[in-house]
Amino acid sequence: MFRMLTLAAVALGFAPVVFAGxxxxxxxxxxxxxxxxxxxxxxxxxxxxxxxxxxxxxxxxxxxxxxxxxxxxxxxxxxxxxxxxxxxxxxxxxxxxxxxxxxxxxxxxxxxxxxxxxxxxxxxxxxxxxxxxxxxxxxxxxxxxxxxxxxxxxxxxxxxxxxxxxxxxxxxxxxxxxxxxxxxxxxxxxxxxxxxxxxxxxxxxxxxxxxxxxxxxxxxxxxxxxxxxxxxxxxxxxxxxxxxxxxxxxxxxxxxxxxxxxxxxxxxxxxxxxxxxxxxxxxxxxxxxxxxxxxxxxxxxxxxxxxxxxxxxxxxxxxxxxxxxxxxxxxxxxxxxxxxxxxxxxxxxxxxxxQPGGGKPPADKKEEAVKLPEGVISPFDALKKAKGDAVTVQFEVAGGNTVSGGKRILLNSLKDFKSDDNFTVVVNEKAMTGPYEKATYDTFKGKTIRARGKLSEFQKKLQLQIDDPANLEIVEPKVEEKKDK
Ligand SMILES: [Fe+2]
The missing domain is CATH 3.60.21.70 (Alkaline phosphatase D (PhoD))
Known part of the structure; x- marks a missing residue:
C-alpha cells in the first residue's frame, strides 16, 4: 500500500509535492x-x-x-x-x-x-x-x-x-x-x-x-x-x-x-x-x-x-x-x-x-551479578528511592577514603565517586565501636558490605549515614574468614 499526501507547502503557496512512501x-x-x-x-x-x-x-x-x-x-x-x-x-x-x-x-x-x-x-x-x-x-x-x-x-x-x-x-x-x-x-x-x-x-x-x-x-x-x-x-x-x-x-x-x-x-x-x-x-x-x-x-x-x-x-x-x-x-x-x-x-x-550479563561484569558493576537476599537492594536501586526511605543496601566497596581526621569513612559503590551512579555509605565516628573500633577505609576496601538505615542527602545526592555499628556488616569475605588469614 502506498501512502500519498500533499505537503503543507501547498497551503503555504509552494508547488504541490506528492510523496509516495x-x-x-x-x-x-x-x-x-x-x-x-x-x-x-x-x-x-x-x-x-x-x-x-x-x-x-x-x-x-x-x-x-x-x-x-x-x-x-x-x-x-x-x-x-x-x-x-x-x-x-x-x-x-x-x-x-x-x-x-x-x-x-x-x-x-x-x-x-x-x-x-x-x-x-x-x-x-x-x-x-x-x-x-x-x-x-x-x-x-x-x-x-x-x-x-x-x-x-x-x-x-x-x-x-x-x-x-x-x-x-x-x-x-x-x-x-x-x-x-x-x-x-x-x-x-x-x-x-x-x-x-x-x-x-x-x-x-x-x-x-x-x-x-x-x-x-x-x-x-x-x-x-x-x-x-x-x-x-x-x-x-x-x-x-x-x-x-x-x-x-x-x-x-x-x-x-x-x-x-x-x-x-x-x-x-x-x-x-x-x-x-x-x-x-x-x-x-x-x-x-x-x-x-x-x-x-x-x-x-x-x-x-x-x-x-x-x-x-x-x-x-x-x-x-x-x-x-x-x-x-x-x-x-x-x-x-x-x-x-x-x-x-x-x-x-x-x-x-x-547482551545484559552476557559479558564479564565490569569491575564497577559487580553487584549486578550478585543475587541479593530479599529486602536487600543494590546501590542502583537505592539511588532510585527517596530521602528518608529505609533501605538495606549491599555492594562491594570499590572506592572511598578515611576523612575528617579518622572520624568518618566514606565507602563508595563505584571507583568514580563523582559518577551519578555512585552510592556512598558514610561510617560516622559514633559507629566506630565494637567491630569497627579502629576501622579505617582499609577495613572495608574491596569487601562486600551491607548497610541499613534511612537515606539522607548530601549535595542533592542520596547516601546512607551509619551511626550504629549494628547497621553495618561485612558480608564478604566473612569476618571470621578474615580472622583465619
Ligand atoms: Fe544540530
Whole structure:
C-alpha cells in the first residue's frame, strides 16, 4: 500500500509535492544513517545512499537547515520551513531514496527550526506537523496526536528483529545555558551542565514510552538520538550536558535488560564511534554520523573523546549498520563512510557481546551479578528511592577514603565517586565501636558490605549515614574468614 499526501507547502503557496512512501522492510540487514544536510548545498552523498540500497534509512536530524538565512543563523518560521522541505524534496537523488527506501527520522535543532532550541521554541507544533507531513506519516497515525516526533518500529522475523527507536531530544528539552566566557583561545562558549532536579531531555511521557519500547522483544535495537549520548568532553550540545538524564538513560537500558542496543547520533559535523564500556552492563556503542554535506571540509585535529574507538574528524560522511544474520553469532558492523562510499572508520561487534550479563561484569558493576537476599537492594536501586526511605543496601566497596581526621569513612559503590551512579555509605565516628573500633577505609576496601538505615542527602545526592555499628556488616569475605588469614 502506498501512502500519498500533499505537503503543507501547498497551503503555504509552494508547488504541490506528492510523496509516495514504500512499505516497511520485511527484514533488515543494512541500515544507512546520517544527519546534517543543508538543502541549499550540493549533497553527493545522497547518490551513495541511493546506490547502497539500504533496507532502511535513519535520519538523525538537521535533515534541513530551516534556521539559516543568507548564511547566518535566524530562527525559522512556518513558511521558511515549508520552502526548505520543498527544496529537499526536489533533490533528485533524495527523491529517488524517498520513493524506494523506508525512512525512520527524528529531528535536531535546524529542522526543529531554531539553533540549539528546546521546549521553549514557539513554532514547535508547526514544525512537528511539517515534519510528519514531509515523512508521509498517515493522517490517522498516533504520531499526529502526540507531542514530539519520537517513534519506534520493529522490522524483521523473530531472531532477526531490528527495533528502531527514534528519540525526540528537542520538544521537551529543558533550557540549557552557555558559559559567559569563551574557552581560552576560542570563540566557543561551552554549555554548562544542567543538574537541576526537574531538568529533562525527553519529558515524562517520552521517558515512559521509551521504557515500554525497551521492554519489547527485539534482537538489535538502534536508538536514534539527534545529539551524542556517550562523547562528553566537547563543549557543544550532548546528553552529558544533563548528566542526570544521561545516567537515567543508561539506568533504563540496564534495568529493562534491553539487549542489543546501539546508539546512532548526529549533529556534530564529524564522525565518531564511541563505546561506554561499563554503563549499561555491556558495551554501549554510540556511532555519530554528521554530516551528509556539513562535515568539516578541512583537516582538523580529532577532539578529545575518551570513549572513541574510531572516527572521522573531518569530511562529509554517512553511516552504515550492516548485520550479518547468516553467522551463528550475528556480526554487527558499524561503519562511517566517506563521500566516495569508502569505509573510513569501523567497529565490528558480535551480537552476543551486546547482551545484559552476557559479558564479564565490569569491575564497577559487580553487584549486578550478585543475587541479593530479599529486602536487600543494590546501590542502583537505592539511588532510585527517596530521602528518608529505609533501605538495606549491599555492594562491594570499590572506592572511598578515611576523612575528617579518622572520624568518618566514606565507602563508595563505584571507583568514580563523582559518577551519578555512585552510592556512598558514610561510617560516622559514633559507629566506630565494637567491630569497627579502629576501622579505617582499609577495613572495608574491596569487601562486600551491607548497610541499613534511612537515606539522607548530601549535595542533592542520596547516601546512607551509619551511626550504629549494628547497621553495618561485612558480608564478604566473612569476618571470621578474615580472622583465619
Ligand atoms: Fe544540530
Amino acid at each position: 514504500p512499505n516497511p522492510p520485511a527484514a533488515v540487514t543494512r541500515v544507512v544513517f546520517g544527519s546534517c544536510a543543508d538543502q541549499n548545498k550540493p549533497c553527493p552523498i545522497w547518490e551513495k545512499v541511493a546506490a547502497a540500497k539500504p533496507d532502511l534509512l535513519v535520519l538523525l536530524g538537521d535533515n534541513i537547515y530551516a534556521d539559516i538565512d543568507n548564511g547566518k543563523l535566524k530562527p525559522s518560521d512556518p513558511a521558511k520551513m515549508a520552502s526548505c522541505y520543498a527544496e529537499l524534496a526536489a533533490v533528485p537523488a533524495f527523491k529517488r531514496i524517498r520513493e524506494s527506501t523506508y525512512i525512520m527520522a527524528t529531528w535536531d535543532d535546524h529542522d526543529y527550526g531554531n539553533n540549539d532550541a528546546g521546549e521553549e521554541w514557539v513554532h514547535k507544533d508547526d514544525a512537528q506537523k511539517q515534519f510528519l507531513d514531509f515523512f508521509g506519516v498517515a493522517a490517522d497515525s498516533p504520531r499526529r496526536k502526540q507531542k514530539g516526533v519520537y517513534w519506534a518500529e520493529t522490522f524483521g522475523p523473530v531472531g532477526q528483529r531490528v527495533q528502531v527507536i527514534m528519540l525526540d531530544g528537542r520538544y521537551f528539552r529543558s533550557p540549557i545555558r552557555k558559559a559567559d566566557k569563551p574557552l581560552p583561545g576560542t570563540t566557543i562558549r561551552p554549555y554548562l551542565l544542567n543538574t537541576e532536579a526537574d531538568a529533562t531531555m525527553l519529558g515524562a511521557d517520552q521517558w515512559k514510552w521509551l521504557e515500554e519500547q525497551l521492554r519489547q522483544p527485539a534482537d538489535v535495537r538502534l536508538i536514534g538520538s539527534g545529539i551524542q549520548v556517550v562523547s562528553e568532553e566537547h563543549p557543544f550540545e550532548k546528553w552529558a550536558t544533563m548528566p542526570n538524564e544521561r545516567a537515567r538513560l543508561y539506568r533504563l537500558i540496564r534495568d529493562t535488560k534491553a539487549n542489543g542496543v546501539v546508539i546512532l547520533s548526529g549533529d556534530r559535523h564529524l564522525g565518531d564511534i564511541s563505546v561506554a564500556a561499563r554503563e549499561v552492563g555491556y558495551p554501549l556503542y554510540d556511532i555519530t554520523s554528521s554530516g551528509f554535506n556539513q562535515g568539516s571540509k578541512a583537516y582538523r585535529d580529532p577532539e578529545a573523546n575518551k570513549y572513541r574507538v574510531g572516527g572521522m574528524p573531518w569530511g562529509n560522511n554517512y553511516g552504515v549498520v550492516q548485520i550479518d544474520w547468516t553467522s551463528k553469532d550475528p556480526l554487527i558492523s558499524l561503519q562511517l563512510r566517506d563521500e566516495d562510499g569508502e569505509i573510513a572508520a569501523q567497529a565490528r561487534v558480535p551480537l552476543s557481546k551486546l
